[in-house]
Amino acid sequence: MSERSEFRGRPDKRRAITGAARKVFGQVGYTRASVEAIAAEAAVSKRTIYNHFADKEQLFLDVALEGANEVTATIAQIMDRHLRKIVDLEQDLIDFSLDRIAAVTEFPDHFALVRVIEAEANRIPPAILSAWIDAGPQTAHLRLAPYLRRIADRGLLRIDDADTAAAHLTLLTITDINNQTFYGARPLPEDVIEKTVVAGVHAFLRAYRTQGQ
Structure with a gap:
């Protein structure tokens, strides 16, 4: 077995590298992060990193997509828990939005x-940005759209374009809080978060709720 194959067969080494890379990239950004610093954080050699990843660009992409997929899976569970079966539309939308916001704190690294990507967008390779947009939580509204479509089919919402409606709900609730907290870096009091979400859901329902509901 070659040394490269041996290293690739060590998932513990890969996890150490990606965990260290996530921490270093998050602390100093994509441009300033070095493979040397990541190797030191992971307690491995540079050679070990290059046995797993072709270069810093591939490492950053893998780390970003790995995290995005984890967050997306969590958000999908939250959507299904709150929106698959509607009992009280207004309260269900509020509870969904609050849980979706709370999920940000589960993935601080x-x-x-995410803050790095937004701050350094013009210095991050376009291929990474494109892959990130396709997989990232920023497109979660596209996965929210089918739920809103099914709610509309029950006669509870009046929706022509489910993707647009999902984007509006996201902007009125989750995006507002994420912008204020810088994705959890500067927490807000729970009552402020709830007040913002409730107001956002009310605005969404004024625009989309079926008359008489």
Whole structure:
């Protein structure tokens, strides 16, 4: 077995590298991060990193997509828990939005990376940005759209374009809080978060709720 194959067969080494990379990228950004610093944080050699990843660009992409997929899976579970079966539309939308916001705190290292991507967008390779947009939580409204479409089919919402409606709900609730907290870096009091979400859901329902509901 070659040394490269041996290293690739060590998932513990890969996890150490990606964990260290996520931390270093989140702390100093994509441009300033070095493979040397990541190797030191992971307690491995540079050679070990290059046995797993072709270069810093591939490492950053893998780390960003790994985190995005984890967050997306969590958000999908939250959507299904709150929106698959509607009992009280207004309260269900509020509870969904609050849980979706709370999920940000479960992935602090990933959302540090999100802040890096937004701050350094013009210095990050376009291929990474494109892959990130396709997989990232920023497109979660596209996965929210089918739920809103099914709610509309029950006669509870009046929707022509489910993607647009999902984007509006996201902007009125989750995006507002994420912008204020810088993705959890500067927490807000729970009552402020709830007040913002409730107001956002009310605005969404004024625009989309079926008359008489």
